[in-house]
Amino acid sequence: MTEPTTRNHPRDRIRAAFAAAGVTGWLHAVDIDSAAQIEVGADQPVVTASVHKLCLLVALHQHAEAGRLALTDQVESPAGGRTPGPTGLSAMLDPARVSLRDAAYLMMAVSDNTAAELLLARVGLDAVNETTERLGLTRTHAVQTFGEFITTIREDAGHGGPQALADPQVLARLRALDPARTNRSTPRDMTRLLGAIWRDEACTPEHSAAVRRLLGLQVWPHRLASGFPFDEVHVAGKTGSAPTLRNEVGVIEYPDHGRYAVAIFTRAASPAAALPAADAVIGTTARIAIDALRSPDPRSAGGFRGRPGA
Amino acid sequence: MDLIRHLQCFVAVAEELHFGRAAQRLGVAQPPLSQRIQRLERELGVRLFERSSRQVTITKGGTLLLDEARRLLAHSEALMATARRIQDGHSGLLRAALPPDITGGTVAAILAGFQERESGVELELHELPTAEQLARLASHDLDVGLIHHPCDVSGLELGPVLRHELGVLLPHDAAEARLETVPLAALTGYDLILFPRAHAPAVHDELLTTCARHGYTPAAVRHGQGPSFIRGLLLSSRAIAFGPRDAHHAGDPDLVWRPLSGAPLAWRHSAAWPRGRGDAAVRAFADTVTDALGRTAAPGPGVAPGPLHLRPTAEYWI
Numbered sequence: 001m002t003e004p005t006t007r008n009h010p011r012d013r014i015r016a017a018f019a020a021a022g023v024t025g026w027l028h029a030v031d032i033d034s035a036a037q038i039e040v041g042a043d044q045p046v047v048t049a050s051v052h053k054l055c056l057l058v059a060l061h062q063h064a065e066a067g068r069l070a071l072t073d074q075v076e077s078p079a080g081g082r083t084p085g086p087t088g089l090s091a092m093l094d095p096a097r098v099s100l101r102d103a104a105y106l107m108m109a110v111s112d113n114t115a116a117e118l119l120l121a122r123v124g125l126d127a128v129n130e131t132t133e134r135l136g137l138t139r140t141h142a143v144q145t146f147g148e149f150i151t152t153i154r155e156d157a158g159h160g161g162p163q164a165l166a167d168p169q170v171l172a173r174l175r176a177l178d179p180a181r182t183n184r185s186t187p188r189d190m191t192r193l194l195g196a197i198w199r200d201e202a203c204t205p206e207h208s209a210a211v212r213r214l215l216g217l218q219v220w221p222h223r224l225a226s227g228f229p230f231d232e233v234h235v236a237g238k239t240g241s242a243p244t245l246r247n248e249v250g251v252i253e254y255p256d257h258g259r260y261a262v263a264i265f266t267r268a269a270s271p272a273a274a275l276p277a278a279d280a281v282i283g284t285t286a287r288i289a290i291d292a293l294r295s296p297d298p299r300s301a302g303g304f305r306g307r308p309g310a
Numbered sequence: 311m312d313l314i315r316h317l318q319c320f321v322a323v324a325e326e327l328h329f330g331r332a333a334q335r336l337g338v339a340q341p342p343l344s345q346r347i348q349r350l351e352r353e354l355g356v357r358l359f360e361r362s363s364r365q366v367t368i369t370k371g372g373t374l375l376l377d378e379a380r381r382l383l384a385h386s387e388a389l390m391a392t393a394r395r396i397q398d399g400h401s402g403l404l405r406a407a408l409p410p411d412i413t414g415g416t417v418a419a420i421l422a423g424f425q426e427r428e429s430g431v432e433l434e435l436h437e438l439p440t441a442e443q444l445a446r447l448a449s450h451d452l453d454v455g456l457i458h459h460p461c462d463v464s465g466l467e468l469g470p471v472l473r474h475e476l477g478v479l480l481p482h483d484a485a486e487a488r489l490e491t492v493p494l495a496a497l498t499g500y501d502l503i504l505f506p507r508a509h510a511p512a513v514h515d516e517l518l519t520t521c522a523r524h525g526y527t528p529a530a531v532r533h534g535q536g537p538s539f540i541r542g543l544l545l546s547s548r549a550i551a552f553g554p555r556d557a558h559h560a561g562d563p564d565l566v567w568r569p570l571s572g573a574p575l576a577w578r579h580s581a582a583w584p585r586g587r588g589d590a591a592v593r594a595f596a597d598t599v600t601d602a603l604g605r606t607a608a609p610g611p612g613v614a615p616g617p618l619h620l621r622p623t624a625e626y627w628i
Contacts, residue, residue, distance in 0.1 A: 019511070022511045022512050022515050024462055049625070049626075050625050084627040084628065085625070085626075085627050086620065086621075086622040086624065086625070086627050087622050090627070110622075111625050113627075126364060126365060141326075141328070141331065143326075143327060150626055150627070150628060153626060153628050154628040157628060161628070162618050162620060162628055163618050166460075166618075167471065168459045168460065168461075168463050168468055168471055168578070168580060169468050169470075169471060169580075171463055172463045172464075172466060172467065172468055177464065180325050180326075181325055220623060222623060239623075239625065240625070241623070241624055241625035241626060242625075242626055243626070244462075267462060267464065268462075268512070269460055269461045269462045269511060269512035270460045270512040270515065270516055271460055272460075272516065272519070273618065273619075273620050273621070273624050274621065277515075279623070
């Protein structure tokens with residue numbers, strides 16, 4: 001296998017990195033302030049999975065802004081009937097009572113499915129779609145709750161349980177992997193959302209700051225963050241996953257005030273659940289894209305200067 | 311009424327639950343789309359959607375008809391696929407592919423078996439690795455193939471998955487050749503001869519992961535394919551290769567084939583074709599391939615037995 005050289009166009013190096021990791025990937029990276037961008041299939045319809053929790057978070061804060069709810073309102077999470085998940089309230093055994101904003105913290109920090117369902121029950125799927133529509137995300141749409149998403153995976157896997165997800169015929173029929181039949185977006189729509197959050201356009205500055213804080217509290221080190229092993233660089237993001245799918249959208253901020261929104265969606269050829277290379281390539285490709293956007297010669301970077309805020 | 315066109319509208323609205331988005335997907339304006347849905351509802355005598363000012367929901371009746379509608383559309387696409395082949399002047403030409411590791415005997419059985427099933431169809435058979443087949447299936451330059459799993463199966467329909475357990479090919483004088491079955495860990499110290507990764511990256515990576523899991527991490531992987539290349543490397547350098555029993559030429563006195571202890575490795579194949587393009591000729595090829603390979607394959611989808619420990623980073627939990 002030939003290693004991609006640094007002289008290749010960043011798009012070719014990104015494609016080569018995806019191939020080396022055994023995935024098909026779609027990427028959009030944009031300089032939030034200059035609108036210079038790098039794209040590899042940025043308009044591909046993709047399954048968002050838990051990335052859609054970011055849309056829900058913004059809708060929650062818009063509701064708070066409009067006075068329809070208070071972020072300190074308490075919400076009950078009984079021990080029974082929780083949405084399945086390996087983290088947060090989903091993994092807890094006893095009844096809990098948290099504020100809406102702390103449920104939002106659990107939803108963003110560890111992708112807690114039960115916390116997401118509690119918030120969605122307050123905000124509603126329609127409001128999430130109204131939020132993304134108002135922000136001009138015409139290719140972004142939620143058709144089901146996170147619990148319903150997981151239910152379709154369980155139903156389509158059938159009696160074989162999670163092991164059956166390694167069966168190619170089961171994978172070929174999973175509704176959760178078909179953007180036409182589940183919650184969806186495009187890489188470009190997601191960087192547009194992140195840009196709006198970072199420019200205080202999605203909500204008031206105070207609420208935008210709260211949204212950015214939660215994105216910065218995500219615990220996962222294995223995807224986007226893995227590409228930026230630099231103490232002075234700030235990483236904020238939200239992952240999304242389903243069998244063969246690994247996604248993350250986020251913003252990387254450098255101490256020179258450079259800030260870059262990036263959205264990466266991948267589909268692995270292998271159904272294995274543990275594929276460290278497929279997780280890490282999200283960081284690798286984000287880094288290639290952002291290094292190119294930061295390169296002094298925008299032509300060699302392959303980025304182009306567009307209208308600010310585009 | 312053009313039933314197919316109206317059903318396409320029905321399925322699009324059912325999947326989008328939004329007239330504007332469904333219209334965008336179909337490349338039509340919204341008013342004619344709404345009219346078509348109303349016309350279809352009148353024709354069927356069933357209300358398909360509930361519309362309020364804010365949202366569209368599918369009715370119980372609509373849900374009951376949706377699967378039938380999808381099936382009918384799939385059949386209609388298959389019919390169109392056959393018609394296209396005839397229009398293209400290929401009347402009855404089927405473009406099919408097999409991966410390079412299929413044995414000569416199996417290829418002969420497939421050619422003979424296909425002529426028996428579909429004597430009117432001319433078979434244009436290519437030898438292509440899985441990655442190349444997937445690219446050509448996606449661009450509709452190939453009608454049907456036989457692919458190695460795991461691979462990205464988006465947009466494909468699959469025939470039954472067949473599993474061939476792999477054994478190890480060793481020089482006849484290797485110490486491990488005296489074992490009845492060879493544990494993978496006993497191969498430590500041997501290089502591995504394996505097909506080029508680009509042919510089927512996930513199959514390549516999965517094989518190396520399984521070897522590592524069972525205690526065999528080859529110091530070097532030599533990429534190559536073809537019996538004489540493999541034979542040369544096996545005999546001249548300290549290297550081994552994996553293959554199914556039937557791929558081994560039992561007459562070769564210099565090489566021996568031994569099963570692996572616990573059968574940890576297998577090839578998994580299935581026929582594959584673009585979703586909605588499975589016409590009679592495609593299905594005949596898929597059946598022929600399945601029969602020919604099935605003579606030597608183990609039944610079942612060949613999902614690895616044993617536990618699956620999803621880690622919290624998986625995010626889904628079922």
